[in-house]
Structures are given as C-alpha cells and as structure tokens.
Amino acid sequence: xxxxxxxxxxxxxxxxxxxxxxxxxxNFREGFAFTSKVKPKIFNLHPLLMILGFIVFSGEAMxxxxxxxxxxxxxxLIHMILHLIALATGIxxxxxxxxxxxxxxxxxxxxxxxxxxxxxxxxxxxxxxxGIVTFLFPGAESATRAKFAPWHIFFGVVIFxxxxxxxxxxxxxxFFFLKLKQGQEALVVNFIGLLILLFGIxxxxxxxx
Amino acid sequence: xxxxxxxxxxxxxxxxxxxxxxxxxxNFREGFAFTSKVKPKIFNLHPLLMILGFIVFSGEAMxxxxxxxxxxxxxxLIHMILHLIALATGIxxxxxxxxxxxxxxxxxxxxxxxxxxxxxxxxxxxxxxxGIVTFLFPGAESATRAKFAPWHIFFGVVIFxxxxxxxxxxxxxxFFFLKLKQGQEALVVNFIGLLILLFGIxxxxxxxx
Numbered sequence: 001x002x003x004x005x006x007x008x009x010x011x012x013x014x015x016x017x018x019x020x021x022x023x024x025x026x027n028f029r030e031g032f033a034f035t036s037k038v039k040p041k042i043f044n045l046h047p048l049l050m051i052l053g054f055i056v057f058s059g060e061a062m063x064x065x066x067x068x069x070x071x072x073x074x075x076x077l078i079h080m081i082l083h084l085i086a087l088a089t090g091i092x093x094x095x096x097x098x099x100x101x102x103x104x105x106x107x108x109x110x111x112x113x114x115x116x117x118x119x120x121x122x123x124x125x126x127x128x129x130x131g132i133v134t135f136l137f138p139g140a141e142s143a144t145r146a147k148f149a150p151w152h153i154f155f156g157v158v159i160f161x162x163x164x165x166x167x168x169x170x171x172x173x174x175f176f177f178l179k180l181k182q183g184q185e186a187l188v189v190n191f192i193g194l195l196i197l198l199f200g201i202x203x204x205x206x207x208x209x
Numbered sequence: 210x211x212x213x214x215x216x217x218x219x220x221x222x223x224x225x226x227x228x229x230x231x232x233x234x235x236n237f238r239e240g241f242a243f244t245s246k247v248k249p250k251i252f253n254l255h256p257l258l259m260i261l262g263f264i265v266f267s268g269e270a271m272x273x274x275x276x277x278x279x280x281x282x283x284x285x286l287i288h289m290i291l292h293l294i295a296l297a298t299g300i301x302x303x304x305x306x307x308x309x310x311x312x313x314x315x316x317x318x319x320x321x322x323x324x325x326x327x328x329x330x331x332x333x334x335x336x337x338x339x340g341i342v343t344f345l346f347p348g349a350e351s352a353t354r355a356k357f358a359p360w361h362i363f364f365g366v367v368i369f370x371x372x373x374x375x376x377x378x379x380x381x382x383x384f385f386f387l388k389l390k391q392g393q394e395a396l397v398v399n400f401i402g403l404l405i406l407l408f409g410i411x412x413x414x415x416x417x418x
Binding site: 107110111112113115116154158161162164165168169171172173175176177181182186189190193194197201204205208 | 316319320321322324325363367370371373374377378380381382384385386390391395398399402403406410413414417
C-alpha cells in the first residue's frame with residue numbers, strides 16, 4: 001500500500017518534470033535540433049536527454065523492480081531494458097553537449113558538473129555490465145548472486161544519486177550561463193531542480209520500503 | 210571490519226576536505242571575518258561553516274551512532290550533541306551569507322542552492338526536535354520508538370543527502386560568481402566538491418552496513 005502510493009506519486013512527479021522541461025526548452029529556449037545553425041538547439045538536447053532519458057528511465061528501472069507485479073525473470077529483463085534505454089539516452093545526451101562545445105569553441109570538462117556527470121555515466125555502464133553478467137547472461141551461481149545483490153542495490157542507489165547531483169549542478173550552471181536572476185524562467189529552472197530532487201527521494205523511498 | 214575500514218576512510222576524507230577548504234579560503238580567497246570592510250571575508254564564513262560545521266558534524270553524528278563502541282544511551286547523547294553542533298554552525302553559516310547579501314545589496318533566495326539549502330536546514334531542525342522528543346527526552350514508548358526508528362533513519366539520510374546536494378550546487382554557484390575557468394583555484398573548488406560527494410557516499414555506506 002505504501003509502495004503503491006509512493007509509486008503513484010513518483011509517476012505524477014515524472015509527468016510534472018517532463019512538462020516543465022519541455023515548457024522550459026520550447027517556450028523560453030530555442031527548442032532542439034541535432035544539426036542547426038542555431039547552436040543552442042544542439043545544447044538543449046543535453047538537458048532533455050539527461051533528464052527525460054537518463055534520470056527518468058533509470059529511476060523507472062529501479063521502481064519497476066520493486067513495485068511491478070511480474071515474475072522475477074521478467075522483472076530482471078524489464079530492469080535491464082529500462083537501464084539500457086537510460087544509458088543510450090545518457091550517452092546521446094553527453095554527445096550532444098560535446099558537439100555543442102565543439103561548434104561553439106567552448107572547452108570541455110572543466111566544471112564539477114561535468115566531472116560528476118561523466119563519472120556517473122561511466123560507473124552506470126560498469127554497473128549495468130556487471131549486473132547483466134552476474135544476474136542475467138550467463139548469470140552467476142545462486143550463492144554468488146545472493147552475495148552480490150546488496151552491493152548491486154547499494155551501488156545502484158549511489159550511481160542514481162550521483163545522477164541527481166549532476167542534474168542539480170547542471171541546472172545551477174545553466175542558470176548562471178543564461179544570467180537568470182528572478183524572472184519566470186529562473187523559477188521554472190529552479191522548480192525543475194526541486195522536482196528532480198523529490199523524484200530522487202521518492203525513488204529512494206520505493207527502494208527502501 | 211568493513212564498517213571500521215569505511216569509518217577510517219571517511220575520517221581521512223574529513224581531513225582532506227578540511228585542509229582543502231581552508232587552503233582555498235585562505236590562500237586563494239580573503240580569509241574570514243564576521244565584521245570587516247572586506248565584504249567577501251563575511252561571505253567566506255558561509256562555505257567554511259556549512260562544510261566543516263554542518264556537513265562534517267552531521268556526517269560524524271551518523272557514523273558515530275553506527276560505528277562507535279559505547280552504550281545505546283551514550284550513543285544517543287553523542288548523536289544528539291553532534292547534530293546540535295551541526296545545526297548551530299549551519300544556522301550561523303546561513304546568517305553569514307544573509308549578512309553578506311545585506312551589506313553587498315545582493316538579493317536573497319533566488320537560486321536553486323538557496324532553496325535546497327534552506328529547506329534542508331528547516332527539515333534538519335524538525336528531524337532533530339522530533340528525534341529528541343521521541344528517542345531521548347521524554348522518549349516515546351518502546352513500541353512507538355521501534356516503529357519510528359526506520360523512518361528516522363530514512364529521513365535522516367534524505368536530509369543529509371540534501372545537504373550534500375546543497376554543497377555541490379553552492380560550490381558550482383561560487384565557481385561561476387568567481388568566474389573560474391581552468392586555473393588552479395577551479396581545480397581546488399571542484400576537488401572539494403568531489404570529496405564532499407565521496408564523504409556523502411561513505412557516510413551512506415556506514416549507515417547501510
């Protein structure tokens with residue numbers, strides 16, 4: 001019952017985050033494009049893919065495993081597929097920001113956001129590979145799986161929280177790059193940050209329950 | 210054994226964080242003062258007190274309760290006292306930045322960092338009050354305490370992680386206010402951020418073990 005309420009609230013958060021991010025990037029910013037003379041359109045793919053791809057899908061992967069009614073085998077498959085989607089969108093999102101830096105002659109990897117974010121993606125990839133090999137194909141022996149499971153959960157939560165920290169520092173950076181102060185767009189960006197934090201807390205709650 | 214190793218490593222992290230923060234604020238910045246014509250000296254009290262006071266002491270309070278060999282009664286007292294020190298330094302640190310804004314005519318509370326940070330301090334105060342009343346003076350009945358304990362731990366971890374997120378967004382803000390790019394000070398600030406993140410992860414690990 002508590003898990004069900006937490007899950008419903010978490011999905012309401014996802015809808016709010018998705019709406020606010022799209023409203024921000026389309027209404028206040030330039031929209032998105034993979035190739036465009038309007039360079040910020042390339043940048044805008046970055047927050048779009050990292051938030052609505054990487055963070056939302058990895059959160060969903062964690063919730064599903066705890067709260068979705070299905071066989072263990074099916075749950076593992078869904079858990080893996082959602083994480084693979086998260087990783088693919090995450091890599092594409094990182095590629096977009098590197099491309100934007102290149103076409104705009106902005107240096108790479110000098111901020112805390114970039115350090116935490118790229119470490120997070122690398123650890124995410126390792127954790128996913130290790131998880132698939134240990135728990136799915138070929139899958140370790142039952143005793144080994146049982147031994148590794150709590151560490152898989154702990155590192156999974158840590159990497160997910162690193163993604164949340166990366167999002168919050170990324171939004172803070174963008175706030176200052178755009179020289180936002182106290183206008184409407186500033187409120188929209190800050191509320192996206194608050195909602196992502198709440199999403200992280202509720203995914204954590206679902207895992208802890 | 211694992212808890213002992215985690216605790217030793219966490220304390221090495223505390224020493225590194227303290228050294229780097231002092232090195233940053235004294236060597237690259239103006240040092241600290243509560244009253245000074247050099248206004249940034251007032252600001253500098255803010256990162257000093259929030260990191261070496263609020264975050265370090267609340268982390269220590271959590272670790273102590275798990276890893277320090279003492280009676281339950283004594284552990285609760287130490288846990289409370291360390292949290293009270295954390296709250297006092299936290300409030301003083303927030304006061305310092307409000308004072309700096311006032312003397313410099315900078316608006317208050319318009320960034321994501323300020324929203325997350327102030328929410329964190331308020332929730333911290335509520336959690337501490339609730340914890341003291343439930344577990345110490347006067348203390349609820351045994352069954353009620355047992356019922357509340359897991360929620361006390363969950364919200365404690367959430368509020369601590371909010372403090373970590375506030376620190377990371379705060380360092381990101383300062384990075385841009387100071388217009389740091391790729392120099393030595395930028396590396397020092399970013400490494401403080403990475404070490405605080407690691408500190409958060411290791412405190413979480415100690416609680417989870």
